[in-house]
Amino acid sequence: MTAAEESGKTPGRLASDPEATEKGLPRNPRIKFHFKREEFDFFFQWLAGMQSHGGVSIGEAYYAASRIREGDIESWEREWTELARRVERRAEASEASGHRVSARESLLRAYTYYRAPLAFISPLAEPDRYRSTYEHARDRFRRATSYFDAPIEAVEIPFRDAALPGYFLKPDAAAVRRKTLLMIGGGDTFAEDLYYYLGPAALNRNYNYIFVDLPGQGLLPFQGLVWPERAEEPVGAVLDYLCDRPDVDTDRVAIFGLSGGGHLAPRAATGEKRIKACVACALILDFSAVWNRRFVELNQKAQRSLPYRLLKSFFAWKRRAYFNMVDTYVWRFGLQSAADLIDATRNYTVDPAKISCPFFNIVAQQEYEQSSGMMIAAREAQRHISHETNDLVIMPADEGADSHGVGTNLGLLSQVTFDWLDTALQ
Template sequence: MGLTDIGFTDPMFDGQFLRALDTIPYGGADIGEAFMTARRIPVGDRDAWLTEWRATADRIYAQAEASVAAGHRVSAYEGYLRAVTYYRTSGIFLYKPPLDPAFVKSYQQQKSSFQKAIELSEWAIENVTIPYEDKKLEAYFAKPHGSGPYPVLTMVGGYDGTKEEGFFAGGVAALRRGYAVLLIDGPGQGGALIEQGLVFRPDWEAVVTPQLDWLLARPDVDADRIVLMGRSWGGYLAPRAATAEHRIAALVADAPQFTPGQNAKYLMPEQYREQLYTGDANELNAVLENEMAKSEGFAFTMDRGMLTHGFDTPLEYLRETKHYTLKGLAAQISCPTLLCTGENDVRGNDAQPLFDELTAPKEYFRFSNADGAGEHDEAGAGALFSQKVFDWLDDTINRP
């Protein structure tokens, strides 16, 4: 068995709780604060979830403010970082259209906490903007100790990930190993979604190529050692970008997904699956809304998808996902590629077909329950994930 029932018997609550705990090795939470917050939340009570995580975040943030006012920079820095995770966690169940003011507030507070933290960080972290079509995307560029040019890790987050969370989900581990890091919200994610109204697109190379252009214009970047890492939904987005962007030295896809759009039909009740693209929209939306009313987990998936893809109905969202596929494209990936899955992650069923279609040098790490690493994105085993992945990266991009 994997890591379950740690703080809640409700699997959705428990999964998000474990996600918060996963930031502990990198300063994003503390075990006592997290567990005491969880104890104040009745099972299934989403209002209490928002209230209690926000209360913890407010308290830790206030303590950080007091520390910085008294000149205790390290204490303040550590407090601001923990507040980032607690504010992010507070709003996680508010992903649904239209934007909930409480959801917007949770993001703004997360971002504000991170802004306070980077002013005090041991790392050199810049607020930067990356051109994207006729717009600009906000990002953080963080540099390690020592002199460049640096190898660079470019992070691609998931459906409900943010660039601030990316600092804990790979950023710190990379910095400790001498990598510079680019943390960015693409369309459909974090600030790009909430502040700019940008939504997901299947051709993620359109998002990554401007990032590569920006990086390669910097003298402190090693042009031959730029790595792309996608986690969760980024396990589709990053490989998709690599099918067209060949300046990437290595690719890591954690929770890799080969044909997520094709698999969308399995979100329909079995008797309606073959009608996904041909059935009556009113009837199918009624079916989906009925399923959402019966299952909070299913409702979360549909609501989050509608918000991040920019649709008003669940059927529109499911039909749109047909464009999200690596079938017939994966062979165009030219860089060494590492796929990672946790033993319990249902998305792992879609990893083997991707691995089979890859023609570039490739490896597949399967993380196990026995190592406490079997959950989605190896949550609960962040240090083990970093060890395995960055050892592979170091060996791969440093080979003569």
């Protein structure tokens, strides 16, 4: 019996056999929350989901959304930023009068809103604005941490000549060693984002929670630290740090990879045996298969041919949000053009046979059904990971849990993740 079966997930929803899942789950209706444009609605859904862990208030988010014009990234940026300022003023009022909980909660929302414009700012085209927008948001998060009840420390983990910035959060100050979850983000995350993802859920379940930028994340690419082929190296640095802490139970350290972290975390687990359990949401074995092939080809052709260059310019004008989003990935991989994304990432692979700890692949139904890469990776993992605890769960559309990273149902994600971890780390 696998850990997931022991943890008692609803029968028929835990798919050890992908075929069964394909038949057993209802079709995904591709629900929009507000925007018609894919990029906008995706990010809006992500934000709306963060309400579960204090990232937004839904009314605030809808007010901003109602004033954003479809596809217009200037209005996207303006409305989130103005909302952030209003929420920050609320925070300042509570800070001035010594109301710590209120100050904390509004600063945590202010971070989210100040950070939202970064979704569509190109770090290649506007590096200074990208940096300052992030730093402004991050400072609000930092201020929020000074009002936490749970102990939280900003950490800088030495790695080569640099430092990986992040936070270590624990349920309370008791002098005990606890289970610890290391959260790894993806191709467009900043360390602070990861607090809202599973931070409060970890605390409620008596886990330590450490969340950091790896190379290729946050602002680290500005220092030349780009997305790593061997994630086990920077993750090893984080584990060195954890092993030195008196409050970490080093026999019970797990790693969770979100989005692009669904590649980094399992990759780290192939080489770093201090990881005692690995969760991917969702597993990516071959990073070069992640990219939109037609988009990469368009960029390649545009380098050689004037008509394609014009075509690309037209699309870049028409779909700036998408182009700027891709720029983030290009920049994070240390590249100059989307034309290079596939070739440059050919060696970014995970060999599932080298994962020897309990493994859990959490795949949103939408992605499982629409991305052949996701389905293939899931099957490869099922076949080749040697540990007897090797689970796959499809997060179903009819629980609103089928968006990327399961961002729209953090309640269910928390449940599925920690119920599994509790057993896997026993």
